[in-house]
Amino acid sequence: MFKSSTQTIPTVNEVPCHIAIIMDGNGRWAKQRFLPRVAGHKQGVETVREAVKACSELGVGYLTLFAFSSENWRRPPEEVSFLMGLFLAALEREVAKLDKNGIRLRLIGRRDRFSPEIIRSIEAAEARTAANSGLTLTIAADYGGRWDIMNATQLMLKAHPELATTGFEEADLEPYLAMAYAPEPDLFIRTGGEGRVSNFLLWQLAYTELYFTDTFWPDFNRTALEAAIQSYRHRERRFGRTSEQLKSTPC
Ligand code: IPE
Ligand code: IPE
Ligand code: MG
8 A cells, every 4th residue: 555645744756656637628729720629639649648658758657647537428429429439449559559668557437337348448458558567557537536435435335344333544445446556646737727626536636736737738748747747846745744844854
């Protein structure tokens, strides 16, 4: 288990160990160019490729990308179906390259609302890359932070029914959260100008440094990513302590 930011003081490194991104602004990027919204999603896949490469090279351990929220099903059916098609095509096309580059792919979120074809493809991609030891790339698809906490609670109570009467603690719940295999994100990035979390990793973002940029996701290139990391480097992560305490104990 990784250190919880509320139960212990996590180690802070120059390069964030875990970056979590809300890839927003695809539709507006396309609209600006008088293109259909879906053209923005297509271009967004290119940015994903670039971000994965940059994070691997920079020594980031975990990159988590919000691709489809539990509320994105509310979009027009044509857009949802385009996104599903794009997701499946990207999974099938990219897995060999990810594997070759030592990247471990994980999916978090509900799986039961995807087509059997997508579910098979997710399982195959995860199995093929499971033993890789490079960057862990997590795609959050049909993911919602509230779902994650509810789901974890249900799983925990199923495994330990006695906790329903004795009560439980954070450490009891954490192994059942969707990202139990990763440390909590050090840096959260949201592109596209909105200043909200949109039901992303609600539990895990407790002490994450937040970075918001107006840049639309398809324009979020390596330089933009490095600027976000640069901003992160200047943050003082106190985890509840005072600045003076930090100076006497470096992390
Ligand atoms: C993010 O871009 C991609 C998904 C949510 C799938 P949007 O499609 O939300 O783009 P905007 O926010 O409408 O510009
Ligand atoms: C958040 O973006 C979800 C993803 C990027 C996958 P949205 O565009 O769906 O968020 P809201 O609706 O503006 O909050
Ligand atoms: Mg959006």
